[in-house]
Amino acid sequence: MRRNLAHIDGLVEAGASLSQLSAQPYRTLLVVSEVFRQQQWMYEHRCHQIDARIVSITQPHVRPIVRGKAGRSVEFGAKLSASCADGCVFLDHLGWDNFNESGDLVSQVEQFKRRFGHYPESVHVDQIYRTRANRAWCRERGIRISGPPLGRPPLDGNAEAKKQALKDARVRNAIEGKFGQGKRRFSLARIMAKLAHTAQTAIAITFLVLNLELLLKQLLLLLFWFCERWLHYFDAFLDRCWEPQMRQGHRHLDIAIG
Numbered sequence: 617m618r619r620n621l622a623h624i625d626g627l628v629e630a631g632a633s634l635s636q637l638s639a640q641p642y643r644t645l646l647v648v649s650e651v652f653r654q655q656q657w658m659y660e661h662r663c664h665q666i667d668a669r670i671v672s673i674t675q676p677h678v679r680p681i682v683r684g685k686a687g688r689s690v691e692f693g694a695k696l697s698a699s700c701a702d703g704c705v706f707l708d709h710l711g712w713d714n715f716n717e718s719g720d721l722v723s724q725v726e727q728f729k730r731r732f733g734h735y736p737e738s739v740h741v742d743q744i745y746r747t748r749a750n751r752a753w754c755r756e757r758g759i760r761i762s763g764p765p766l767g768r769p770p771l772d773g774n775a776e777a778k779k780q781a782l783k784d785a786r787v788r789n790a791i792e793g794k795f796g797q798g799k800r801r802f803s804l805a806r807i808m809a810k811l812a813h814t815a816q817t818a819i820a821i822t823f824l825v826l827n828l829e830l831l832l833k834q835l836l837l838l839l840f841w842f843c844e845r846w847l848h849y850f851d852a853f854l855d856r857c858w859e860p861q862m863r864q865g866h867r868h869l870d871i872a873i874g
Contacts, residue, residue, distance in 0.1 A: 617652050647676045668713070677812040681714045693807065694819060699724045700791040701732070703830050707823045710816055717742075721750045725759065735759055740788040762788065798822050 624645070628634065634642060647670065654666050670676045671692065681691050697709035697720045708724050709715070721741065729735050738760040739745075746763045754761045762784035764777070798804035802822045809815040 617648070621649060621652060644673065647673050650676070675810055675812075677712045679712050679714060694815060696819065697724070698791065698794070698823065699728070700794055701728060701736070703790065704827050705791065705794045705823055706731075707820055710819060712812065716744070718745050718747050718750060721745050722753055725754075725757075738762065738784070740784050740791075742788075794826060798826060802826070 634645070637645070651670050651673065654669060658664060658666055669680065671680055672678050678692050681693075681695055682689060683691050694710060694712055695714060696707060696711075697717050699706050699708055706727070708727060709720050721739070725735065725739065735757050736759060739754060740762040743763065746761060748766070751761055751766070762781070764781065795804070802825055804819065804822045807815050807818050809818050
């Protein structure tokens with residue numbers, strides 16, 4: 617690769633112009649040059665890590681993200697941060713570089729206030745969000761954050777605290793279920809778009825469809841409720857219409873044989 621890149625540099629010095637290349641070969645040349653630079657730097661410094669490391673020539677925006685999960689310690693793709701309120705899911709942060717989710721808590725709560733006009737009564741988050749800074753920020757605004765308090769747990773235990781923790785875990789299952797629903801039913805785990813902006817659009821559309829499905833369910837329940845009330849009023853109307861005739865009794869009996 618060093619030899620081929622040196623030949624290209626020699627052609628450029630001799631008067632050749634890279635502007636004659638089309639967009640795709642020129643983009644590939646830039647990506648390959650950057651990959652070579654990163655690999656050369658890691659070889660010289662005897663390490664296996666570098667900032668903004670490129671792992672795919674066709675998708676240079678994809679970064680390796682260390683997750684530490686069983687059987688899948690490293691993942692490749694976009695990383696996102698989402699919130700859920702009353703069944704509606706909101707895509708708050710979407711990026712290709714690895715980031716710490718705990719830094720998104722403040723912005724997510726502020727976005728909740730802009731959407732609904734007030735701070736939430738409680739925030740149900742994962743353990744990574746329960747930093748001292750986030751706890752102090754929520755405490756100043758009267759927001760209860762889920763999870764056990766800092767410090768040593770009491771020896772006797774607290775039945776009320778355990779009951780509240782179980783309730784918080786049930787509420788938090790909503791956002792986890794949204795991720796599972798998006799991956800199983802709407803191909804969130806199989807984004808086939810190659811470009812960064814098209815992949816981000818596909819991810820955003822997935823969350824939009826999740827909210828549209830929730831809205832469709834609510835409209836369907838509302839339609840069933842209207843139908844049930846209409847049938848109730850129609851049945852009462854028929855009872856009022858037939859009641860006088862039932863009091864007079866039937867005077868004729870019509871029988872037809874075919």
